[in-house]
Amino acid sequence: MKILIIEDDAGIAELVRFELEDLGYETVWANTFVDAERILEEVDVKLMLIDYKLAGEENAGDWLQRRIKSNLPIPAFIMSTGQGDERVAVEMMKLGARDYLVKDSMLMTRLPEVIKRVSNDVENEMKLKQADELIQKQLKFTQLLMNISTSFINLPLSEVENAVHDSLANISRFVNADQSYIVYYDFKNQIATLDYEWSKEGFTPRKEIYQTIPMEKMDNWIPRHLKGEVVYVYDVNKYDQQNVRDSVLKYGIKSVIAIPMMDNGKCLGYVSFDSICENHVYSESEQQLFKVFSQLLINIYKRRQYVEEIRQSGEKYRLLFEHNPEPMAIFDYDTLKFLEVNDAAITHYGYSREEFLTMSIKDMRPVEDETLLKNNIGKLLKSNQFRLTARHLKKNGEIIQVELTSSQINWNGKKAIHILVNDVTEKNIAQDKLQEKRDILKKVLDESTSFIQLQSGDINYDKITDMMVEISGAYIVAFNQYVNNGAEYMTKSVSGIGDFVRNSINILGFNLIEKKWKADPFVNTFKERTSIQVFSGIQDVVGKVLPKSVTQIIESTFNSGQVVVVSTCYNNQVLGDFVLIFNKGRELKNSEIVKLFSNQVGLFLVRIETEKAMRESEEKYRYLFENNPQPMWIYDVDSLSFLEVNNAAINHYGFSRKEFLSMTLFDICPPDDIPEFVKSIANIKDKKDHFTRRRHLTKNEEIIYVELTSTPILYDSRNARHVLVNDVTKRKKMEDELNRKMSELLDN
The missing domain is CATH 3.30.450.40 (GAF domain)
Known part of the structure; x- marks a missing residue:
């Protein structure tokens, strides 16, 4: 499979490229969307890994929208975003993104699993598409043979x-x-x-x-x-x-x-x-x-x-009719009585040839379809060739869904209708199940969107377990979350058992929700824990993922059967368990979507913890920045305007914070130094770490000599650089004075 990497950071692109090629994929790299357009025209790309924002270019969403409006093909793609860009990821998933990756320190760790999963999905979709195209071609071929057969x-x-x-x-x-x-x-x-x-x-x-x-x-x-x-x-x-x-x-x-x-x-x-x-x-x-x-x-x-x-x-010569593998029949144009049927029709419907020849086409339809039958027969008799769908009755009473292809013919001097029957019952059942899965997937996507857009950090666990009930078909769903590094687990929500949870204090003597229990025994029992484990009954999980007191009440109150435990994981770490309890005779449905939703919940839980850690980290960083004794500032690499300054910079240069934030780097550069500064600033923009010496102007127009150390950062979603200033004016004057005295000494 060929993968297109759209990334303006050559270092990241090279790392991703090495990783994907080690996994056996072919790669091609574009650092602009213009480059990507050219590659998509020339190369058969099956999957794209797109950086949402390329330097100096439109964002990926605009690019994809433009391709959609131009009716240009868009291969399957994975979106990569900066830290905190989940809303962008949601937009991209609505445009068709299969997944997204956050460009942080865990990028290369998560990359192989995401690529393998999405590429497998793409390959499966390609196989399904090829299979569908092959089926369609076979159907057209069959129809062509049917037409030839009828014409003969x-x-x-x-x-x-x-x-x-x-x-x-x-x-x-x-x-x-x-x-x-x-x-x-x-x-x-x-x-x-x-x-x-x-x-x-x-x-x-x-x-x-x-x-x-x-x-x-x-x-x-x-x-x-x-x-x-x-x-x-x-x-x-x-x-x-x-x-x-x-x-x-x-x-x-x-x-x-x-x-x-x-x-x-x-x-x-x-x-x-x-x-x-x-x-x-x-x-x-x-x-x-x-x-x-x-x-x-x-x-x-x-x-x-x-x-x-x-x-x-005077024998009837039936050419293909009798031996055709598809059910076929001929009935009288006026009376609708069967004149002939082939062996396939006899086998498929269960009637003997003699029984068929005493029946009419009306006998093949359920009583409730009588009005529809009259309408269809009217259309069928008016057309030389016609195609319609209907319901037919077999001899055993089974109702099947069929596609009928008909042609008007002359049969032994009688005007007749020749029909070819295609039983589509199983196909329609499969399509209905597929549509049901699509509807559930849409709900999962909508819920994932609400997870990502959640700002407060408060988690609605009841909504999570309610959603799992709908997806899995379980009667009762509980969600346990591990705490204290896996030493304990806490029941967060239970859906499907009415007021039991709210009344748990009266029933059990304690509040079931937020109650902590000893570590999940599964962690110690299984070396490699599977994401979905199926148990024959609730006794198999007593004291494991549900406390004994709860399982006893469920077993005595409800007609419980199969129990399924779905692990919620992130990077091979078990974060929690969904416990799905089914009525007897019922089993887990939509297992793939259940796993997907469980993984989405895992990502959501990790995101909440990550955002909490980020807030704490940001507060520490701001404290260190503002109280650092060395002058420091942050500037925008495109406009060169100041975005933030610390107190030491304000005191050292004499400008107020408000004045700094209305200025650019040019405002502290002596006029004579501006040409050289313009040349050097372009080289600094893309460097990771940079050190230089310059002259600066303070508010009182004093020229000072400084050493500047800068590092690229992302500040309020803007490309910026963090600068540390070291004033070396005194040292410079001492060096100049020393050089002057040395020159005088040499001259003498």
């Missing part, structure tokens, strides 16, 4: 030749072949005869020079076709059958597939598709559908051979 039913013999050629052309165009043939074997004369040919526009037909082929020149094709095997050669240049290879290479053929036409174990010939422009990959499912087409051709061949015999005997 009761087709006059005079039109068969054109119909076969048209079907060969349609199949060839569908699979993007360049040329195709239908070849019949003459075993008596040991030759293969080319009967039909189709060539894409711009390709020269070869039927005249390729009319017959001696079987001795066909290498192993004959024995393989006699066994019913498909001969598929992806790369003719590497084919080990010399005669066939030499004969097809002279026409520039790169790939060829030849499907035997089998009739009751006997091979009558083959249908082949040649690719000249490029090598062609045919899937197993396509090869199976080719076999269906070859069976169609067999039926046409047999019809052409025996049509006179069939006409004399």
Whole structure:
């Protein structure tokens, strides 16, 4: 998988690049969004790691919005943000971000896990998309075969030749072949005869020079076709059958597939598709559908051979209908009674052929669908071809959901409707479950958003356990949080048991919420603790994640069954447990979303603790800054304006704080030094640590000599530098005086 790193900090980009390449990913780096645009046009990027704010550029949100408005593709992406940028992360997740990383000291620790998880999700989505595309292609292929099959039913013999050629052309165009043939074997004369040919526009037909082929020149094709095997050669240049290879290479053929036409174990010939422009990959499912087409051709061949015999005997010749793997039926246009059904319909619905032929299409529908049936039949009878969805009844009373494709035909002199049935019951159930998961995921995202936007630091544990009840389907959910470095755990909330928690003092003699218990025995029992552990009953967790007194009440009051413990972790540290208790006969649902929500809660808990630590750290830093005996200030690297100064700087330079904060670095630079200062300041901007000597002006216009040590920082979301000032004026004067005396001494 190729990953695009969009990062303006070359050092961070290089670290990320080394880490990802060690994990086996290919990487490409862009330090501007313009660079990223070019790379996305030239490289097949599957995943992006985007820095939200690049120096001197629009932010990532604006860039992504611009691509969306321009209908430009956006690969899956992970957002990286600075410390405290969670609101930005929420915006990005609404734009489609799969996850976000905070650019702090833990960045490289969290990076591998996030990349692996998101890349796995992307690969799975790609596989699902490819599978869906393959299914859609197969459905279209099946529909094409259905149309061909329908067109062949009761087709006059005079039109068969054109119909076969048209079907060969349609199949060839569908699979993007360049040329195709239908070849019949003459075993008596040991030759293969080319009967039909189709060539894409711009390709020269070869039927005249390729009319017959001696079987001795066909290498192993004959024995393989006699066994019913498909001969598929992806790369003719590497084919080990010399005669066939030499004969097809002279026409520039790169790939060829030849499907035997089998009739009751006997091979009558083959249908082949040649690719000249490029090598062609045919899937197993396509090869199976080719076999269906070859069976169609067999039926046409047999019809052409025996049509006179069939006409004399008056037998019904059903071409593919009886052997089609999908349920098919023909019913009378006027009476709606069944005239014929195939074996697949008999098997699928459970009725015998005799029972079907006494029924009408109305007998297949539930009573409550009568009005809908009348409307559908009206539409169906008005159209030569029609597609609709309906509910059907099987003989055992089971109701199934079906897609019906219909065509009007003439059947034994009667106007009739030919229908193909596609049972989509399981597909619709799967779609409903998928939609349910999507709805729950949206709720999880909304809750995660509310976590991130929470400012007070107060945690609504009741809302967390209520949400877990909805996601998991559990009857009761409790959340325990570890305290005192894991030595104890505290029950924070219990949902699903009404007033029990509020009345816990009266029932248990103590308040269950905020009650501390001894350390979770699971920590000592399992060396590697899994994120989800399933237990058969509540007795398995007595005294572990719920105190014995609580589990006894739950067991005696509720019809409890399975118990699931979901660990809330961060960086392999267990922060707490969700305890999910189910009614008997019920099991955990949406396990992936349960894990996701548990992880979100873990991140939220860590964020609350981190913000608390940051506030404490900020207060300490401000105290050290303001009370440092050395002059110090912070300035904006873009505008060079002062953002903050300490008391020592105010006293040393004579300006008030208000005056400092209205000034820039130019205001304390002597006019003669400004040209040199302008040149040097550009070099300082991107340096991590910098030391320099300069002259400064105090408020009383005294020139002082200073040594400046600066470090880059982020201050109020602005790129800035923290400067420490050391006044060396006295030392400079002493050095000058010493140099003067040394010069005088040397002169004498």
